[in-house]
Each structure stands twice: as C-alpha cells, then as structure tokens.
Amino acid sequence: MANIFSGIKPSGDLTLGNYIGAITNFVKLQDEHNCYFCVVDLHAITVPQDRADLKKRTKDIAALYLACGIDPKKATVFIQSEVPAHTQLGWLLECNTYIGELNRMTQFKDKAQKNGTDGLTSGLYTYPVLMAADILLYDSNLVPVGDDQKQHVEIARDIAVRFNNKYGETFILPETYAHKVGARIMDLQDPTKKMSKSDNDKGCILLLDDPKIIHKKIMSAITDSESIVKFDKENKPGISNLLTIYSKITNLTIEELEGKFVNANYGEFKKALADELVTFITPIQNRFNEIRNSKELDDILDEGAMIANQYANRKVQKVMKKIGLIRK
Numbered sequence: 001m002a003n004i005f006s007g008i009k010p011s012g013d014l015t016l017g018n019y020i021g022a023i024t025n026f027v028k029l030q031d032e033h034n035c036y037f038c039v040v041d042l043h044a045i046t047v048p049q050d051r052a053d054l055k056k057r058t059k060d061i062a063a064l065y066l067a068c069g070i071d072p073k074k075a076t077v078f079i080q081s082e083v084p085a086h087t088q089l090g091w092l093l094e095c096n097t098y099i100g101e102l103n104r105m106t107q108f109k110d111k112a113q114k115n116g117t118d119g120l121t122s123g124l125y126t127y128p129v130l131m132a133a134d135i136l137l138y139d140s141n142l143v144p145v146g147d148d149q150k151q152h153v154e155i156a157r158d159i160a161v162r163f164n165n166k167y168g169e170t171f172i173l174p175e176t177y178a179h180k181v182g183a184r185i186m187d188l189q190d191p192t193k194k195m196s197k198s199d200n201d202k203g204c205i206l207l208l209d210d211p212k213i214i215h216k217k218i219m220s221a222i223t224d225s226e227s228i229v230k231f232d233k234e235n236k237p238g239i240s241n242l243l244t245i246y247s248k249i250t251n252l253t254i255e256e257l258e259g260k261f262v263n264a265n266y267g268e269f270k271k272a273l274a275d276e277l278v279t280f281i282t283p284i285q286n287r288f289n290e291i292r293n294s295k296e297l298d299d300i301l302d303e304g305a306m307i308a309n310q311y312a313n314r315k316v317q318k319v320m321k322k323i324g325l326i327r328k
Ligand code: AQP
Pocket: 007, 008, 009, 010, 011, 012, 015, 017, 018, 019, 020, 021, 022, 144, 145, 146, 147, 148, 149, 182, 183, 184, 185, 186, 194, 195, 196, 197, 198, 199
C-alpha cells in the first residue's frame, strides 16, 4: 500500500480540468492506498484573495471532493492551514533549496514574464517548496496531479534526495501519477492554453456551472474550419480537446468517438458533448448541494485534520531532530 498526497488550491471555483486531471485519479487511488487529500488554502494566498471568497471556496472544494466520489472512510480529507506542520516543514525545506532551482520553475517564470515581478509575492516564488513539504510530510510515494504540476513534484524529489544525502534517510522519493490522456485539459476559447480556474470565463467549465451555461460554453468552443471530428492535437487542438473531455466523462475511447461522429458536423458533436456533460455533472452538483452546508462536512474535516496532524507532527519532529533542532 502506497502513501498518496495531493491537493487543490481554492484560488477559484473548481474546473472540469481539475476534475479530469486530478480528482479522477484521487478517486481511483483511494481504494488501494493510504490517501491524504487536502484543500491547499495556503497556496491560494500566494496571490491576493478576497477573505469571504477564500473561506467559501475552501469549503466548496472540500464538499466537491466528496461529491466527486472521495470517500472519507477511505481517504483523509482536510484543510492545509489546519495542519501547521506544513508551514513548519516548508521553512525547514526552504533552508535546503537553492534559489537557482526556484528560478527554473516555469509557473513562476510565466507569471513573472506576463506581468513583471512587481507586485508578485515571495510566497508565490517559494510555493514549490511548500508543495514539497505537503508531499514529503506524508511520506508520499505517489502524487496524482495534472501535467502542469509535474515540475513541482520533481523539485520535491530533488529536495528529498538532497536532504537524505545531507542528514540521512528521512524522506520517501515521490513520483508523479498522471493520466496519459487528460493530464492537461485546454481552454475552450484558446485550446493552446490550459483550462485554469483563475481565468474563469467562457473557456472554462466549472463543476458548479448551470446546465445552460455548460451548453453555451461548449457550443461556443473554438474549433477549426474542417468540420471533421478527428483527434489531431497539432492541427485540430480545439476538437482534440473536446474529444478528450468526451472520452474522459463517458469512458469511450477517442477512436470509438471518432467512429460515432464520423458523419456529424461540429454543431451535432458539440451538442452531444454538452448533453453528456450535463448528465455527468448533475449528480455531482446534487450531492454537493446536500453536503455543502451540512454538519457532516465539518465533522469529516475535523476528523481529517486530526489524523493529518498526528502523522505530520510526528514527521516534522523527526526532521527537526535530524537537523539538530532539539533541546534534550
Ligand atoms: N486544465 C487542467 N487539466 C488537467 N489538470 C489540471 N489541473 C489544473 N488544471 C488542469 C490539476 O488540478 C490540480 C489542482 O491544481 P491547483 O489548484 O493546485 O493549481 P493549478 O494547477 O495552478 O490549477 P489552476 O486551475 O490552473 O489554478 P490557478 O488558475 O489558480 O493557477 C493539479 O493537480 C493540477 O495539475
């Protein structure tokens, strides 16, 4: 049985990209492994957040984890800021991470290139180290993430190797667990760019979108002028992205879908996809509405925080001892 850790930050409302890229693997892995699934609220504050939105979204994401099929009897579900060992270990690891390594992180580089570094926080720059702490704290063997997060799992591994070499065996070396297809769902309006919760507009399907909005967003997705439903990422990124989404929510293969829509035009294909999406998302939304304001959700998060704190505190004490942060 492996240890699994992953999290999603409440920097926006959950997207279909988060679901397909990450949550489907959370649900799959919980049956056979020791799983810790977290709402990483401390990562969200690396960019400015409205207090009330942050509070609301943190619980929304926890409720959506459950609504999407994470079972609290199988997995520990908790909020990152309720387990102080994450920030404790984050600092200990920052003192074992080089500035050159952080300079290579593409997410920060992209944001800095787009807007310059003025107004960017040092938290945004060092957040990969906090993410390394999240992962290493639970002796995680596997980290289910989408494509964009692979580099951050790699730096966690590099930090773990360095720490182990310096202080003796302390950390398990984590590996990424990602889909072959669906590890990067693209924006519906710009299929060369990742669907992202902080760019919530027509290009992004939210798990809590109204069915009418879902229809509208799918029907207005950018495609191409060929009108052939065929997977070709290079030349037909829009249709290929829609085929990937279709395949992921129905379990039909891309080839089966190409066959099914061989005589269809893009309008017919998009309508069928929108219908499937609504059928797929409606039970998730119903379950979300049942649990979002229930006592059940708070009980699950209280219990999750207790279990996570027990594991994480033991681990951080071990790490401190290795470093020499010990009085007796
Ligand atoms: N478009 C995507 N396709 C596949 N997987 C995705 N993930 C995010 N977008 C896609 C995966 O979802 C998990 C949670 O991500 P996160 O919230 O920690 O941060 P992120 O990767 O930066 O996600 P967003 O939605 O793009 O957030 P913002 O806009 O706030 O930066 C991760 O496993 C991620 O790979």
